[in-house]
Amino acid sequence: MASIRDVAIKAGVGIGTVSRALNGSGYISDETKQKIMQAVEELNYKPNELAQNLFRNKSGFIGIVVKNLSHPFMASLVKHVENNLYTNGNLVRCNRYLWFLQPVLSFHRCIRMR
Secondary structure, three states, X not given: OOOHHHHHHHHOOOHHHHHHHHHOOXXXXXXXXXXXXXXXXXXXXXOOXXXXXXXXXXXXXXXXXXXXXXXXXXXXXXXXXXXXXXHOOOEEEEEEOOOOOHHHHHHHHHHHHO
């Protein structure tokens, strides 16, 4: 998986320049931006969502822990919450409550894997 550093090296520019080009901030010449975008395409670069979220101090990740998902109200509630969050670009992790710590540990494991 290509990093922003790989894109910068391939395009012959600095990491900050790549960042400004991808975020649309600051001035970058059209020629430089074109080189960066070509490098992004060739390397199939995808921004590191975790790094972006750490910088913004947001995860975009919401956990739902419920005791009994078989109850019709809870099942409907979780379904609607999950649909709305997903539509708005958030990731949802839903765990069924079995033991006190199990859902919490599973949730933390999931976050670390992202």
